[in-house]
Amino acid sequence: MLISRVLLLTFFMSALLSACGTAPGNFLDTSRLEDKDPTPTTTYPVHLITVDTIAQEQATPEAAQPLPPARFADAAQYVYRIAPQDILGVTLWDHPELTTPQGSTLSTGGNTTQTVAGALQQPYTQALPGQADPYGQTVSANGTIFFPFIGKVRVAGKTTGEVRDEMAAALSPYIKNPQLDVRVLAYRSQKIAVTGEVKQPGPLAISDVPLTLVDAITRSGGTTGEADLQRVRLTRNGKLYVLDANGMLDRGDISQNVMLQAGDILNVPDRYDSRIFVMGEVKTPMPVNMVRGRASIADALTQAGGVLDTDANVRQVYVVRGVRNNPSKPDIYRLDMSQPDSLLLSTQFQLHPQDVVYVGTAGAVQFNRLINQVLPTLQTLFYLKQLTR
Structure with a gap:
């Protein structure tokens, strides 16, 4: 009888030791992994969130992003210069044979054209319907157009006013006091x-x-x-x-x-890239999107369903910041939500993109979870002892 009990105990112990190979479910065999990296021991200061902390955050805005260099100081100085593929229209008064035919279409700055009436009725935010480009003088790849009596006229890099004055001067030997106008019918170059x-x-x-x-x-x-x-x-x-x-x-x-x-x-x-991550003892750990670039601790916790009443330690609501730009030195803030003014502070402390909001676990809950992990092992040892009697 004693030998059979010893054999039975040996069987159970062997099965227990080889559980990773016989028990169902996912597991990772770490026997082929060599992990010699020590556990980090660096400590980080924690800043308690108070009225002064919020005032300091508001007084220290984020660094402004550099603006691109501007070609013009303001819109009043802006001028459009003709470039290849633009289509020009030339009007020469009292000389219809030299005037660009007055078609019924024009370009409004897109890659398509439409009628004048359609341009007036077209909503500003909608795309223009595709139609053929208007008939006119297309600027060639070398930046010139051809015009009777003058020949090739270089127009690229010039304004319509400059082209008008040059063409009028060039036509003066052939036409007395030429009245000339130049306009862009289709903006296709830029x-x-x-x-x-x-x-x-x-x-x-x-x-x-x-x-x-x-x-x-x-x-x-x-x-x-x-x-x-x-x-x-x-x-x-x-x-x-x-x-x-x-x-x-x-x-x-x-x-x-x-x-x-x-x-x-x-x-x-x-x-x-504007998400906030809510973790820990909340009802629904999740990433939270900022609304119009703003989100407070209260916003993040509310969208995550709030803290768990039975598990959360409301004195340990942490905000970890700066991990993306400087992962070795994060800024850590703590909000004690057990205080009367904590609810107001939670609505005023503004989060930054990629912040992590973590709600800690109560000490009693940690103890209960440890017991739940150890209890199955204790039960197994108890039953083994009963079998060996």
């Missing part, structure tokens, strides 16, 4: 690209009207619900600039409404 979270992404033509950041977003149909206007990306001459269109619309920071130029790529990103 454009920008609008991509990302806009309703109508695509190219936009640069015309004689200055095109700004807000104009480009508006002409693209506006933004979608997932757009992050606080971090609009502008690529110019191989360099990336981040513009705060939301700050311009909310706070009137017109410096962000930069004037766009040919070759610019404007990208309106989604809110992926």
Whole structure:
């Protein structure tokens, strides 16, 4: 009888030791892993969130992003210069044979044209219907057009006024006091690209009207619900600039409404980089999107369903910041939500993108979880002892 009990005990112990190979479920065999990295021992200071902390945060705004270099100081100095592929119209009074035929179509700055009546009725935010380009003088690749009596006229890099004066002077030997007008019928040479979270992404033509950041977003149909206007990306001459269109619309920071130029790529990103991560003892750990670039601790905890009443330690609500830019030295803040004024402080402490909000675990809960882990082992040993009697 004793031998059978010993054999039975040996069987159970063997099965227990080899549980990783016989028990169902996922597991990782660490026998082939060599982990010699020591556990980090660096300590980080924790800043208690108080009224003074919030005042200091508000008095220290985020570093302003550099703005792209501007070709013109303001919109009043802007002039459009003709370039190859533009289509020009020339009007010479009392000489219809030298005048560009007055067609019924014109260009409004896009890659398409429409009738004059359609241009007046067309909503500013909608794309133009595709039609044929108007008949006129197309600027060749070498920057010239051909005109009777004058021959080739170099127009690239000049304004319509400069071209008008030069052509009038060149026609003076043939026509007495020529009355001449030059205009752009189709702006096809210069454009920008609008991509990302806009309703109508695509190219936009640069015309004689200055095109700004807000104009480009508006002409693209506006933004979608997932757009992050606080971090609009502008690529110019191989360099990336981040513009705060939301700050311009909310706070009137017109410096962000930069004037766009040919070759610019404007990208309106989604809110992926503006997320906040809520972890720990909350009902629904989840990433939280900032709304219009703002979110407080109260916003984050509310969207996560609130703290767990039975498990959370409300005196340990941590905010870990700066991990993305400086992962070796994060800034850590703690909010003691057991205090009467903590609810108000939670609504005033503004979070930054990529912040981590962590709600700690109560000490009694940690003890109970330890007991739940140890209890199955104790039960197994108890039953083994009963079997060996």
